[in-house]
Amino acid sequence: MTDFLIVPQWQGSPSARAMLLTDGAAAIAGDLPRASTTTLDVPLEAGESLGSGVRRLSSLLRVRSALQDAWTDGAVVIGGDCSVTVAALAVADTSDVAVLWCDAHPDLHSPDTSPSGAFSGMALRAVLGEGEEQLALSPGIPRDRVVTVGVRAVDDEEAGELDRLTTITPEDLLRADAVLEAVRATGASRVWVHIDVDVIDPAEFAGVSEAAPFGASASDLAAAIRRLREEIPLAGATVAGFAPRTPVAAVDDLGAILRLIGALA
Numbered sequence: 721m722t723d724f725l726i727v728p729q730w731q732g733s734p735s736a737r738a739m740l741l742t743d744g745a746a747a748i749a750g751d752l753p754r755a756s757t758t759t760l761d762v763p764l765e766a767g768e769s770l771g772s773g774v775r776r777l778s779s780l781l782r783v784r785s786a787l788q789d790a791w792t793d794g795a796v797v798i799g800g801d802c803s804v805t806v807a808a809l810a811v812a813d814t815s816d817v818a819v820l821w822c823d824a825h826p827d828l829h830s831p832d833t834s835p836s837g838a839f840s841g842m843a844l845r846a847v848l849g850e851g852e853e854q855l856a857l858s859p860g861i862p863r864d865r866v867v868t869v870g871v872r873a874v875d876d877e878e879a880g881e882l883d884r885l886t887t888i889t890p891e892d893l894l895r896a897d898a899v900l901e902a903v904r905a906t907g908a909s910r911v912w913v914h915i916d917v918d919v920i921d922p923a924e925f926a927g928v929s930e931a932a933p934f935g936a937s938a939s940d941l942a943a944a945i946r947r948l949r950e951e952i953p954l955a956g957a958t959v960a961g962f963a964p965r966t967p968v969a970a971v972d973d974l975g976a977i978l979r980l981i982g983a984l985a
């Protein structure tokens with residue numbers, strides 16, 4: 721049975737309405753089996769950058785430490801903002817792991833290029849072992865073990881970094897084997913699946929901070945993940961970025977989220 725770790729961290733988000741991520745995490749948690757679900761305490765305060773280029777670094781470090789205390793192998797982490805993946809990968813066994821990064825945004829900024837200073841926009845860069853060293857993985861995941869899915873809202877400073885990674889488009893997902901083949905080609909024996917729900921097309925899913933058109937279909941993505949798991953075991957997974965405007969709006973999106981969680985768990 722899969723363990724679920726609820727991490728309602730909002731401090732990595734650039735959004736003025738970042739606190740909606742807390743509501744999103746609670747809405748998902750309400751639909752998960754209570755006996756296998758643990759909700760972490762996240763600091764109420766925003767936190768300080770501590771002289772780094774990362775906003776709210778002090779709070780991110782506190783959540784990271786709480787997540788690492790609560791971690792169980794193969795767990796599914798529910799955000800919160802999508803940088804919770806970095807904290808989870810820092811405690812998980814990442815030897816021989818590929819990372820499947822399903823996200824509208826590449827999250828490849830560094831503290832030097834980020835317009836917001838928000839850590840979620842630097843999350844994949846930190847997975848690669850770069851950026852603020854109190855947060856980056858050490859060692860990072862090698863670039864040839866990272867596959868992105870549905871990335872389409874790319875800042876100029878990120879484009880060169882994105883070109884160095886294998887990418888899968890929403891159209892590629894129409895073939896359910898595309899993800900499996902790309903992960904298999906990395907040579908890794910296990911995979912971490914990161915899903916920022918903004919990877920889903922806004923026509924199907926409303927509850928995100930920064931919607932980007934021409935996204936993936938939730939059912940195509942779920943099918944691709946099921947196919948992947950038939951051959952490659954999960955090291956763990958993340959579902960992050962759910963920011964419903966209202967409790968009623970949350971209900972409209974929960975079907976897609978539960979379909980993805982069902983493919984992961």
Ligand SMILES: [Mn+2]
Nearest residue numbers: 802823827916
């Ligand atoms: Mn993201």
